[in-house]
Amino acid sequence: MDQKNSNTIARRKFLKASAALTLLSVAKSMFPGGALAAGAGPETTKAVLGFIALTDSAPLIIAKEKGFFAKHGMPDVEVVKQASWGTTRDNLVLGSEGNGIDGAHILTPMPYLISTGKITQNNLPLPMVILARLNLDAQAISVGSAYAQIKAGTDAGALKEAFAKKKTEGNAAKAAMTFPGGTHDLWLRYWLAAGGIDPDKDVETIVVPPPQMVANMKVGTMDCFCVGEPWNAQLVNQGIGYTAVNTAEIWAKHPEKSFAMRADWVEKNPIATKALLMAIMEAQQWADEMTNKDELAAIVGKRAWFNVPAMDIAGRLKGDYDYGSGRKETASPHLMKFWRDHASYPFQSHEKWFLAENMRWGKFAPDTDISALVGQVNREDVWRAAASELGVAAADIPATKSRGIEIFFDGKVFDPENPQTYLASLDIKRFA
Structure with missing residues (x-):
């Protein structure tokens, strides 16, 4: 045909x-x-x-x-x-x-x-x-321990020089997400681009299923990743890397x-x-309900569901964040809702x-x-x-049907009634 x-x-x-x-x-x-x-x-x-x-x-x-x-x-x-x-x-x-x-x-x-x-x-x-x-809310972008001294945060630009160096050496930094065009892909791309890093040219984006993120970071498959919990918390608990940014810090109540x-x-x-x-x-x-968070962590952590220790789930569910970079928050407003x-x-x-x-x-x-x-x-x-x-x-x-105008951490404004104006305001994109 x-x-x-x-x-x-x-x-x-x-x-x-x-x-x-x-x-x-x-x-x-x-x-x-x-x-x-x-x-x-x-x-x-x-x-x-x-x-x-x-x-x-x-x-x-x-x-x-x-x-x-x-x-x-x-x-x-x-x-x-x-x-x-x-x-x-x-x-x-x-x-x-x-x-x-x-x-x-x-x-x-x-x-x-x-x-x-x-x-x-x-x-x-x-x-x-x-x-x-x-x-x-409450996805996260995590960075490998090789970049511990940089302590990247909402500004991905802190990694720009290190990533450029890797590319010059013929081994481009790998940024992992869970599915092309999915939420994690878009958070990662937004964060990188806001920091002046082109996600298609300056790094190599790769696809890794959520439950495999930590294991892949452990063996050095990627330099950073974006995924939901509990995998970011587990990365920190295993001492393999740190959380650079909670996605709610990119777009609050997203x-x-x-x-x-x-x-x-x-x-x-x-x-x-x-x-x-x-x-x-x-x-x-x-x-x-906050009173149900520990039970919730215990239920989803079961072998039949996540097969993950409840301790890797409960803390961030309650808004208690150890970012693994020396930064800690309790009762964070950016917890999952x-x-x-x-x-x-x-x-x-x-x-x-x-x-x-x-x-x-x-x-x-x-x-x-x-x-x-x-x-x-x-x-x-x-x-x-x-x-x-x-x-x-x-x-x-x-x-x-609309929550109205949305404002992002870098000052970009999205008006759902005029998406083209938003797109025109972006410096890094795939069309003029």
Whole structure:
């Protein structure tokens, strides 16, 4: 099949899936009070959800362990560990009917990259929908102990000379992230570029699954990495390196992981989708209580989940940070947030930033219609329906789809109504 015909077929599949999403929206409007409120039960009691061993997957694990899925009529939900974000993508493409998964704890940009076929086999689009955010803040960028004397922080420029020296010697510094175009990739790139280091020219970026970060740093595979917890804390606890910056220091109260599902599953099971969301929301509220942090660390640290000592998880969950560079913080405002500060609500404005950054680095074309794409993938309306049915307080339900203008640590300003102005203000990017 030639490329032209292949692209035509891919586009037809994409349009067909888009039509399905429109039908789902119509169905929602027919039941404004929620089908569960009308007495109907979930269409299925089972869903297969993937997770990566990162602390921000906790809402899915807690919803299973604490019985919240069962409480909302979904007792047969499976929460299945994925080896990498690439595995998550592949299993979403398969779906549970193909021994894959129906939804996942996921890097927020990935549903967009999957829905547009940017990262799928043969570039075939698989429509996805984002239903909730799972957390805000508390990823980190860590640096190997070889750079202990530099004590890099929010200013990555402190490493510029050392990295340039390595490149001159024919051994470019390696900066690891977890998936191209994902949140960790974008935090790392933003940090490096703000410090005058071009992430594509001055260093070599490599992909390493989150659970393998520490082991790879230990054997010298990379010089720095960006990943979620508990791997940054474990690096410090093992004396292999230090935390340069908490990503919340780059963008305070930034969005991080999302809960996303295949659009066809949501179309087929709208009541079950709402049930899943209500269970996850309850789990997020539970996980955000400070009195539950030690128990949370003990649960997710189990062999079946992370297989990590609770001590590597609990401290940073509670906002106690030993950066490993002589810097320590207690009760940090940059701790991971699961519910507070509207952490669960998937602001459409936030996803516009992720798309703009992926345009910056060449993952999307410069003329991408950001608003249209977000309007298709982001289903904040389903979140609102679930929150209403769950009885979430009005104060915890945002009045609008946008959190407004965002300001970054280096003074850059992102207006979700004008992404192009933001892109024009950036010095290092892949288009003029």
